[in-house]
Amino acid sequence: MKYIGKFDPQKDEVVRVMDKDGKIINPKLAPSISDEELIKAYSIMNLSRRQDDYQNKMQRQGRLLSFLSSTGQEACEVAYTMVIDPKNDFFVSGYRNNAAWLTMGQTVRNIMLYWAGNEAGAKAPEGVNSLPPNIIIGSQYSQATGIAFAEKYQGKKGVAVTTTGDGGMSEGETYEAMNFAKLHELPVVFVCENNKWAISTPTVEQTKSLNIAVKAIATGMPSIKVDGNDFLASYAVAKEAVEFARSGNGPVLIEFDTYRLGAHSSSDAPDVYRPKGEFEDRVPYEPLIRLKAYMIAKGIWSEEKQTALNEEQDKHIAAEFAWVEQNKNYPIEDIFNYQYAELTEDLKDQLAEAKEFFAKYPETKDGGHH
Amino acid sequence: MAVINNIKAVTEALDVAMDRDKNVIVFGEDVGLEGGVFRATQGLQQKYGIERSFNAPISEAMFAGVGLGMAMNGMKPVVELQFQGLGLPALQNVIANISRMRNRSRGKWTAPMVIRMPMGGGIRALEHHSEALEAIFAHIPGIKTVMPSTPYDTKGLLLAAIESPDPVIVLEPTKLYRAFKQEVPDGYYTVPIGEGYKIQEGNDLTIVTYGAQTVDCMKAVEMIKSTHPTASIELIDLRSIQPWDKKMVIESVKKTGRLLVVSEAVRSFGVPAEIIATVNENCFDSLKAPLARCTGYDVVIPYDRGEGFHQVNPQKVVEAIKKVLDYKF
Ligand SMILES: Cc1ncc(C[n+]2csc(CCOP(=O)(O)OP(=O)(O)O)c2C)c(N)n1
Numbered sequence: 001m002k003y004i005g006k007f008d009p010q011k012d013e014v015v016r017v018m019d020k021d022g023k024i025i026n027p028k029l030a031p032s033i034s035d036e037e038l039i040k041a042y043s044i045m046n047l048s049r050r051q052d053d054y055q056n057k058m059q060r061q062g063r064l065l066s067f068l069s070s071t072g073q074e075a076c077e078v079a080y081t082m083v084i085d086p087k088n089d090f091f092v093s094g095y096r097n098n099a100a101w102l103t104m105g106q107t108v109r110n111i112m113l114y115w116a117g118n119e120a121g122a123k124a125p126e127g128v129n130s131l132p133p134n135i136i137i138g139s140q141y142s143q144a145t146g147i148a149f150a151e152k153y154q155g156k157k158g159v160a161v162t163t164t165g166d167g168g169m170s171e172g173e174t175y176e177a178m179n180f181a182k183l184h185e186l187p188v189v190f191v192c193e194n195n196k197w198a199i200s201t202p203t204v205e206q207t208k209s210l211n212i213a214v215k216a217i218a219t220g221m222p223s224i225k226v227d228g229n230d231f232l233a234s235y236a237v238a239k240e241a242v243e244f245a246r247s248g249n250g251p252v253l254i255e256f257d258t259y260r261l262g263a264h265s266s267s268d269a270p271d272v273y274r275p276k277g278e279f280e281d282r283v284p285y286e287p288l289i290r291l292k293a294y295m296i297a298k299g300i301w302s303e304e305k306q307t308a309l310n311e312e313q314d315k316h317i318a319a320e321f322a323w324v325e326q327n328k329n330y331p332i333e334d335i336f337n338y339q340y341a342e343l344t345e346d347l348k349d350q351l352a353e354a355k356e357f358f359a360k361y362p363e364t365k366d367g368g369h370h
Numbered sequence: 371m372a373v374i375n376n377i378k379a380v381t382e383a384l385d386v387a388m389d390r391d392k393n394v395i396v397f398g399e400d401v402g403l404e405g406g407v408f409r410a411t412q413g414l415q416q417k418y419g420i421e422r423s424f425n426a427p428i429s430e431a432m433f434a435g436v437g438l439g440m441a442m443n444g445m446k447p448v449v450e451l452q453f454q455g456l457g458l459p460a461l462q463n464v465i466a467n468i469s470r471m472r473n474r475s476r477g478k479w480t481a482p483m484v485i486r487m488p489m490g491g492g493i494r495a496l497e498h499h500s501e502a503l504e505a506i507f508a509h510i511p512g513i514k515t516v517m518p519s520t521p522y523d524t525k526g527l528l529l530a531a532i533e534s535p536d537p538v539i540v541l542e543p544t545k546l547y548r549a550f551k552q553e554v555p556d557g558y559y560t561v562p563i564g565e566g567y568k569i570q571e572g573n574d575l576t577i578v579t580y581g582a583q584t585v586d587c588m589k590a591v592e593m594i595k596s597t598h599p600t601a602s603i604e605l606i607d608l609r610s611i612q613p614w615d616k617k618m619v620i621e622s623v624k625k626t627g628r629l630l631v632v633s634e635a636v637r638s639f640g641v642p643a644e645i646i647a648t649v650n651e652n653c654f655d656s657l658k659a660p661l662a663r664c665t666g667y668d669v670v671i672p673y674d675r676g677e678g679f680h681q682v683n684p685q686k687v688v689e690a691i692k693k694v695l696d697y698k699f
Contacts, residue, residue, distance in 0.1 A: 117677070118676075136455075136458070137456075167427070172431055198400075199399065199404070200425070206428070332676075332679050347669075358679065364683045364685045
């Protein structure tokens with residue numbers, strides 16, 4: 001073990017491989033990762049960032065619902081999902097996980113469809129064990145624990161990875177789930193993306209504990225704090241943690257030290273509560289700048305490649321959104337059909353009643369909005 | 371008198387209550403500096419200090435339990451839940467502890483606390499942000515549940531809730547927070563819990579509603595004039611869900627002989643069912659048509675794209691009114 005147990009959360013030790021300019025400062029801690037994989041990781045981070053930007057614009061035009069961006073947190077999200085197998089492992093997400101969803105194999109189209117208010121977007125493609133966005137904070141920790149229990153019980157080899165924020169760690173359920181997972185030595189990796197804010201409430205108003213990682217100590221499970229804006233460090237630790245859990249050693253908690261560069265959601269204005277200068281101080285540490293500088297220095301990336309990638313991704317994003325705008329609505333049956341395995345007699349009557357009404361007054365479909 | 375909207379009415383009520391009694395405090399997620407996601411508590415921290423208006427860590431079960439402890443020990447906590455659907459972790463304490471404290475301690479300890487929460491659909495929100503779960507609260511003995519629809523009632527009912535010796539759940543329809551303004555008296559006044567408000571008198575049909583559907587019903591009552599120009603409709607805004615104004619509703623239906631209850635909540639086992647059962651027990655001899663309800667369907671509240679299918683709208687109310695008025699034995 002190179003990281004878990006070697007970095008003491010009670011001393012607030014942090015795994016870091018590169019500095020803010022992408023220079024390797026801890027070569028011994030660097031993971032082995034191929035150039036190909038690096039480029040792939042960076043491409044997804046870039047795609048997620050550009051999708052966030054695009055969605056923000058569309059939200060402001062009223063064409064998407066309020067959504068939660070991963071801007072600033074892409075490195076750890078890509079890292080902890082890249083190290084699992086989307087088909088046999090599970091990702092039990094929160095609501096701010098764009099980069100992680102993309103890494104798991106969720107499509108830009110589905111994610112946009114979801115933020116356009118259509119449940120169809122919440123359905124992961126075939127072979128992608130990525131659960132729908134979990135809005136109720138904390139409950140994803142128990143669900144992941146249950147999934148991991150079933151993996152172990154049924155003799156399967158899968159690992160569950162789940163994530164919440166620093167605020168989410170205040171929900172009792174996160175502790176309860178970690179406690180159970182450790183008692184049963186379950187293959188689950190608990191992630192906290194500590195982005196310093198829970199809407200307008202800073203981490204220091206959530207907890208007096210030294211960091212989030214120490215919250216695992218009472219359960220008996222190991223935990224570790226990582227520079228979550230350092231892709232190499234995040235990847236290295238996530239990979240070790242997943243292998244650790246998969247090999248029957250029980251759960252791990254990883255705190256990724258990161259920063260929310262965007263607003264909480266597209267309907268929030270952080271300037272009201274964020275101390276002056278904080279955002280500006282954090283920008284130089286953001287993950288895309290760092291990984292890009294590293295890759296350029298390594299000779300595997302260039303400004304030309306960046307421009308080409310941006311163009312290709314922007315085209316893809318715009319095309320997918322155009323499709324979403326064409327296909328975002330659904331027929332009335334869709335609100336009834338997934339309620340039970342079979343429509344109950346009562347629901348059949350209600351559906352008939354609804355169909356008759358909306359056939360007569362189709363324009364009132366939007367009547368819910370005054 | 372100031373002309374204000376519903377959200378401002380909440381702020382004013384809290385301001386007045388905090389000014390009168392230093393045991394009144396407010397807390398919840400983001401409640402402090404920012405004033406909550408809807409800004410209901412904006413300015414209170416600046417005015418009354420961080421001890422009386424503060425952010426709490428995200429843990430609704432704790433809010434409710436801590437609130438109960440404070441209330442048992444002489445304080446008047448007003449707890450804010452960010453959204454009804456997100457406040458479900460608090461429900462355990464509401465049902466298992468808050469509602470029962472007076473009863474199980476044989477009156478030695480009580481829970482004079484308030485839990486406020488935005489609720490209801492029509493604001494294009496994400497999952498769990500549009501539920502209408504008033505029936506769940508109303509079903510629990512030991513708590514009171516109110517749902518104002520106007521700025522006047524919002525301020526007066528919240529002040530009554532704070533004054534109440536019993537725990538009160540205040541449900542605030544998000545759709546109405548900034549929908550319209552109204553003249554509201556300055557300073558302290560209360561709207562008694564349990565009293566309905568008759569928006570208009572009528573002789574042919576009683577419509578009972580509450581919350582955001584009050585607006586839908588007012589529109590429907592206008593719209594029905596085109597096909598039923600002589601229909602005379604009595605419209606009641608319940609304001610309090612439990613206890614509710616049985617007397618007003620029963621008297622009204624005895625006069626009109628017809629009843630329609632309107633609520634955006636899912637249909638089965640809801641507040642309309644309770645009202646209809648009560649009217650059936652008390653007004654059977656006066657009835658001229660089956661008692662009716664206009665509600666959402668029994669499905670998970672759809673995301674925005676399908677929400678309009680589920681929401682009550684004025685035309686749905688109009689259709690329901692026609693059915694009752696045109697009914698022939
Ligand atoms: C149980 C529950 N309570 C409240 C909310 C409302 N809410 C949405 S996001 C949020 C802040 C979460 O902060 P954090 O866990 O730090 O994650 P971040 O959004 O910063 O990624 C809150 C309180 C919720 N979604 N679920």
